Amino acid sequence: MGASLDLFAAASAEGAWTVSEVTRRARVVIEAGLPPLWVRGEVTGFKAWRSGHWYFSLRDKSAQIRCVMFRTDNRKLPAPPVDGTQVFVFARPTVYDEKGEFNLTVRELLSTEQGGLWKLAFEKAKAALAKDGLLDPARKRRLPAFPLRIAVVTSPDGAALRDIHVVVTRRWPVAELVLVPAKVQGEGAEASVCAALARLAALGVDVAIVGRGGGAAEDLWTFNSERVARAVAAVPVPVISAVGHETDVTLCDLVADLRAPTPSAAAEAATPDRADVLGHLEHLARRLARGLTSRSQRMVDRLDRTGDRLNGAIAARVEQSRSLLTAYGARLDALSPLKVLARGYAVARDAQGRVLRRVAQLPAGREFRLRVTDGEVGARVSSAPGET
């Protein structure tokens, strides 16, 4: 009886812990003993709450752990994981006091689907690029409509260069291709492509194509390097990525201003078709000619109208002058001395032709000339005035 009393006393004494104390203590022990770490497992029981927080469990063949990923951490992810996905999480082990539950507070979550650690690296690099705004669609620049210098960053003896050459020759031979040789796969490819990209700024090109022909997916990793992606983003002219893989999108594709499925498609996208451009020029030439013709025709019409008015004005003026002349002519005719002579008057003039009007000019015996209507005769004054 005493023993059981003791037991009871021990259990109920002030030394007993409260639930809160135990969970808090457990949390401290766990957080101190298990610093934040990477955990790999399969997602199960995934649920996104309206608050935006994610709740799920990670499990493997023999165990599972409850996980929570808060909205501030999960909103950086493109999509939530689905149940059954193998993931890596970077998480802090802890104890959730309210439920006395051991769980992981997940800060980062990476899918390991297709490509395992490579994919992991890809996701990490992509997240870093996204964080710096390099994947922002607003960054994408428009390609120049009529490029005169096109840089091609690729292997000098690869299929990509040949394909690009063929397409540009057909569509836009007006341009100049500037080959910037780079090693696109294998050891040192990353550095080689970065160096080639860095040289573009000094080459005075309008647009650049970065690419390689088709190949195995593993060979694409040069173009999945964060360094290469950043070098693409730093090129001052629009860049077309043509990595030659239809299904896998590389980081280089994501950062480039345009992603082309093949080098040929990149060349196609980079150039206008010369025939189209010539057609447009012909169209403009016709409009130019028509514009001037209609303009001159309007001018000619105006001149014609003006000419007609001028002619009309002159004709009227001439007619008016003619009738005036006729009138003046009649009046002049009436005043003509010949008319006066015809009526029987005569004019006396001296030898110099001066008209003799007064008696004083005609002393007796003076010879003078007398003009009558049909001729002139000599005459002499026979007597002084008053003598007759």
Added chain:
Amino acid sequence: MDFAKELDRLEAIVRELEAEDLDLDAALKLFEEGVERLRAAREQLAQAELKVKKALKVEGSDR
């Protein structure tokens, strides 16, 4: 020559020439400019063979 700018100017000339209010003198000047630009553009497009240049390895030796 910036081909895009050249084409823009050409289009502007045509539009202006097609507009109503323009005296013959100005129209003729525009027409002459248009013809000259058309000629230059056609000439540029006439280049028949694609030029390929290899940017040399040495930095700064490209131009």
